[in-house]
Amino acid sequence: MTAPADHPLYYLAADVRELDRLAIQEHGIPGFTLMQRAGQAVFDALLAHWPGVQHLTCFCGGGNNGGDGYVIAALASASGLGVEVVAVGDPASLKGDARLASAMAREHQVPVLPLTAFQARNKASRNTKTVIVDALLGTGLTGPARGDYAAAIRLINQSGMPVVAVDIPSGLSSDTGEALGETVKAGLTVTFIGRKLGQIMIDGPQYCGDLIFDDLGVPEEIYSRISPVTP
C-alpha cells in the first residue's frame, strides 16, 4: 500500500519489523545491506540538515540501532569528517549485522570510547560544529531506558548540540509516542521502512524534530502485506 506524500502511513513497531523480515527473507535483501542503506540515509540527511558539520559523535547501543550508528561513523570517517563512537555496552558483545557494522567502523579507524571515558573527556572539550547521532535504542523499547542508556541520553540532551535520531529518538515509545523516561530530544529523525505511529502521537513530534522517511529501497510489494495503523 502506498500513500501520497501529504498523507503518509504509520505503522506499529512490530509491523515494521515484519516489513523488515519480508524484505530480508522473501526478497533476499541481506540485513546488513539494509543497515548500510539506513546508515547512508541518516548520513545524507544530516549533511543536508547541518551543512557545516565537521564532527560526529555517534552514541551506539548494543543492538541493530547501534549497528546503524557504526555505519554512520564509518561513512563519516570515509568522508573526512571527525568522528568518534561512544559505545554503551560492550562493543565486543555485538552480534550479527551490528557486529559487522562495528568492524566496518574499526576498518575506518573510528575511535570507540566507552561511555565513562567520554563522560570524563567531555567536560574539557566541545566542538561547536559537532552533530550527535543517537543510535542507542530502537523501536523495541517498552519501558524507560535504564543504567548507562539513561545516562547517555541525559548526556546527549545536556550537550546542547544538534542531534539526529536513527529511526526513533531513544526513549520514545514507537507505538504510543510516549516519552517512557529519559528520552533523546532530536532536531532530526530519519526513519526507515515504515513511519512509526509514535512519531506523531503524544510526545512524538516534540522529541523527533523534523522527520525524514526512507524506505531503504525495499520492494513496494511488501507494503501490500502489512496494514498500517493509520488509513
Place this chain on the structure above:
Amino acid sequence: MNCYHPISRLLKSLSLFMALTFIAVNSQAQNPFNLDTLQAGQLMLNLTTNETTTVELDTLNVSMHFSAQGRDSTDLQAEVNRVIREARDILKDTDNIDYVIQQYNVYIIQDGRPNRNDPTWRAQQGIRMSSLNSEALLVMTARLQKAGLVVSNMNFSLSSAKLEEVTRELMDTALRQLQSRADSAAATLGKSRADLVEVTLNEGQNFFGGRPMMAMEMRAMDAAMPVPVAEPGESQVSVSINARALLSP
C-alpha cells in the same frame, strides 16, 4: 510494584525448610524417604492440609478510552491524540497511579449506508490504570472523564505483594498445623518424635483479578456523577500442602 513472584518465594522457603528437615533426619536414617529402610519402630505418616483465608482485593484497575468518529481519519487521529496527551499529562503528575497507554486504533464503521469512497471512521485509544490507592484512582477517573474519556472497565484485583504476604502466612500456618498433627499422631502411637521429611506445596486454583463492577462502571460513565464509587470486594486465597512425617520411637 514488586514483581517478585510469590510462588518462587514460597518454593524457596519450602526448599529451605525441606533441606533443614532432611539434615535433621539424615542423621537417623540413610534414606528417610524409602519405606524399606525405615528402622525398627519408625513409621511414615502421610498428611494433607488445606488453609484458606479471605482477603480484601487491594488494587483498583480502571480502563478508560476516548473515541471519535468522522469522515476524515487524519482529523480523528489528531483529536484522539490531543485528548490522550492531555490525559497523560494529568496522569504524569501523580506518583501513586500506574498507567499504560494502549494502542491507537482506527477503523471503518458501518453506519447504515456504507460508502467505500467516503467511509465513516472511528478512532480510539485507551489508558489502563491501576493503583493501591483506590480513592486517588477514582478521583483521577473523574478528572479524566471531564477530559473526555469514558470508563470501559473497572475491577479490583489482588496485588502480587499482598498475595505473597497472605500465601506466606497461610503456608506458615499450614506447616505448623502439619507438625502439630504429626506430633499428636506420634504421641497417640507411642512415638517420641515426629519429623516432616517431605513437603509438597499444591498451587491453588486461586483467581484474584478482574472482579467486574458493572454497576460502578455505569455510574462512572454518568458525567453527572463527579467521582465514581467502587467497593473492593474479597477473594479467597488457598494453600494446600501434602507432607510425610517420620515418626520415631
